[in-house]
Amino acid sequence: MPTKVKDVAPIAGRSVYARGPMARVLYIEDDPHSRRLVAKLLAASGHEVVEAEAGLEGIRLAAAHRPDLVLVDINVPDLDGYEITLRLKGMPRLEGVPVVAVTAEGDRQTSLAVGADGFIAKPIDARRFVATVERFLGGHREAAGEGGAQRLRKRSSVIVERLEAKVVELAEANARLEEMARLRREFLQNVSHELATPMTPIVGYLKLLLADELGELAPLQRKVLRSMDRSTKRLRTVVDTLLDVSALESGRMHFYARSYDFLEVVRGALAHVKEPAGEDVHLYALGPELRDDAGAPWEAVGDPDKLRRALVHVLDNAQKFTPRGGLIAVEVAREPGERFVVRVADDGPGIASEERARIFEPFYQVDGSATRHHEGVGLGLAFAQRVTVALGGYVDVASPPPGPIAGHHPRGTLVSLAVAARGAGSEDAAP
Numbered sequence: 497m498p499t500k501v502k503d504v505a506p507i508a509g510r511s512v513y514a515r516g517p518m519a520r521v522l523y524i525e526d527d528p529h530s531r532r533l534v535a536k537l538l539a540a541s542g543h544e545v546v547e548a549e550a551g552l553e554g555i556r557l558a559a560a561h562r563p564d565l566v567l568v569d570i571n572v573p574d575l576d577g578y579e580i581t582l583r584l585k586g587m588p589r590l591e592g593v594p595v596v597a598v599t600a601e602g603d604r605q606t607s608l609a610v611g612a613d614g615f616i617a618k619p620i621d622a623r624r625f626v627a628t629v630e631r632f633l634g635g636h637r638e639a640a641g642e643g644g645a646q647r648l649r650k651r652s653s654v655i656v657e658r659l660e661a662k663v664v665e666l667a668e669a670n671a672r673l674e675e676m677a678r679l680r681r682e683f684l685q686n687v688s689h690e691l692a693t694p695m696t697p698i699v700g701y702l703k704l705l706l707a708d709e710l711g712e713l714a715p716l717q718r719k720v721l722r723s724m725d726r727s728t729k730r731l732r733t734v735v736d737t738l739l740d741v742s743a744l745e746s747g748r749m750h751f752y753a754r755s756y757d758f759l760e761v762v763r764g765a766l767a768h769v770k771e772p773a774g775e776d777v778h779l780y781a782l783g784p785e786l787r788d789d790a791g792a793p794w795e796a797v798g799d800p801d802k803l804r805r806a807l808v809h810v811l812d813n814a815q816k817f818t819p820r821g822g823l824i825a826v827e828v829a830r831e832p833g834e835r836f837v838v839r840v841a842d843d844g845p846g847i848a849s850e851e852r853a854r855i856f857e858p859f860y861q862v863d864g865s866a867t868r869h870h871e872g873v874g875l876g877l878a879f880a881q882r883v884t885v886a887l888g889g890y891v892d893v894a895s896p897p898p899g900p901i902a903g904h905h906p907r908g909t910l911v912s913l914a915v916a917a918r919g920a921g922s923e924d925a926a927p
Contacts, residue, residue, distance in 0.1 A: 518542040519564035519633050524554035524580060525598070526572045533620060534567065534598075541626050551575030555583055562589055565633055567616075570599040570607070578610045579655055585611035594632045608640035684742040691735045699728055737809070737875045740802075741882075751886055756800035757793035758836045758917075759785055762828055765807035769815060781902045783827030794828075794836055796917045798887045803915060806883040809876030810840050810891075810911050817844030817908065825901035835889060837914035841901040844908035852893050856881045880913060888916025 521538055525531050526549050535545040546563065548554035550573040558566060566584060570577030581595050597607035600618035607615050614632050616625070702725050704710050706718070713721065743749035763786060770780065785791055814824045822843035829837050847855065856877050881891045890912075897910035 518544065520544045520546065520561070521565050521567060521629070522546045522548065522554060522558055522561075522563040523567045523598075524548045524551060524572055524577075525567070525569040526550065527569070530569070530598075530618075530620070533622070534625070537620075537622060537625050538629065541630075543629075549573070551577075551580045554580060558584055558593075559587060559589060563593065565629065566590075566593060566595045567598045567629070568595060568612070570597060578606065579658075581607065581610050581612050582655075594637065596629070596632055605640065608638055612638075614638045681742050684738050688735050688738040688742065691731075692739075695728065695732060695735065699732065702728060733808075734875075736805075737879055740805070740879050741875050749886075751802060752799040753797055754800070755795065755797055756803075758796045758915075759791065759794050759828065760789075761800045761804045762786060762807060762826075762838050763789070765804050765811055766826065768804075768808050769811040779821065779823045781823060781825040781904045783902045785828050786826060794830075794917075796836060796915070798915060798918075799883075802883045803887060806880040807838060807913065809880045810838075810913055813876055814840050814842035814844070814909075814911070818842040819844075823904060823906050825904045825906050827902040831914060834917040835914045836917055837889075837912055839901050839910060839912045841897045841904075841906040841910040842908040843906050846895040846908050847893065849895075852895070855893065856891070877911075884913055884915055888918070889914040 518541065521543055523531060523534050523545055525534070525547070531547050535547065538545050546557060546561065548557050552574050554566075554568070554572075555575075557563075568577045568580050568584075572580070575583070577597055577599060581597070584590050584593070584595050594613040595611065596614040596616060597604075597612045598616045598618065598620070599607075604615040604617075614636070615638065616628055702721060705713065705721050706725060740749065766780070766782075766786065785794075811824070811826070818824055824843070825839075825841045827839050829839070831837050877891070884891050891914075892912040893909060894912075895909040896907055897905070901910065
């Protein structure tokens, strides 16, 4: 019986029973009644029991925590006990750890042939079970009898057949997923076009009305029409983004390669987002290059229109999450490797580290519930990332910002959007 002392921490999410400096036993079993019985018997003798309900979970726990012994039922979900045994015996970290089959359905010789160190038949004999387990902990091993190699070959053939069936199943599932992705792209395109078509005359008539082309407006009428115009622009932005993301995913979006002023594009994006929000909603702190148009241009080659739209999404995102009266800091910089970068930092709640990688996935939102506080469909950052990568750059996120931006210290999230000064694209590409 082992007497070594272990500094053992409970494993989150699993049942752990322990008393005294005894052994850690992993029990892989889908039947809760069997798990309770084994845990009760072993815990009464001071052993720690870690439970796994399925094969893959058991393999993960074994690799992470290296038990002193593994008990495996043959008939468990996902992988059977033979496959689990083969996998455990092939892991260098578990070298020397005994694996014992505990089952009513398995075959003793087959279990030993695939590498098991022993076999305990069900139903478990409660009077002898602990002593039997402790014999294996003490070094006892059972040897495979005659015909072990033949049984191993037969079992390997069954495993190969199962793997073959899984490969076919996965290939079919992948084909279905690809077809669903294609249908989703087509649906997005069709819906976007159907929404854009009736919006065109609405936008046109609103412009005519607001310009007094169809008669002079009363103050209340003008106020109502301006509200309608803002809502229409927001809807149009969503539709355009749906079209853009669909085109990017299908590979049908093309990029211009033309000369432009990077600073002018950034100023244009700022003007676009500040106009509908109003100066009283958010405070903007701008870097020196963005405060006026007097400075020398930052000459670049790429697609200024798509870059401006990507910047608008990043700035709009900052406005969306910054509370009224909060600070949004914006600065530009030149990076090594012929890159221009714009940094946008906000006073919002920030983004948890586990969410940062997913915010660039189309349609993903940190809070996707119907009661969320912020508008949007989760496409803006996905579009911004794809555009900047196509223009030879990147989008990076830090929360909170690691240092001052435009001389200020916003507390929320920093989004850095960079493009190559000589970006990708083609002169004759269609927008």
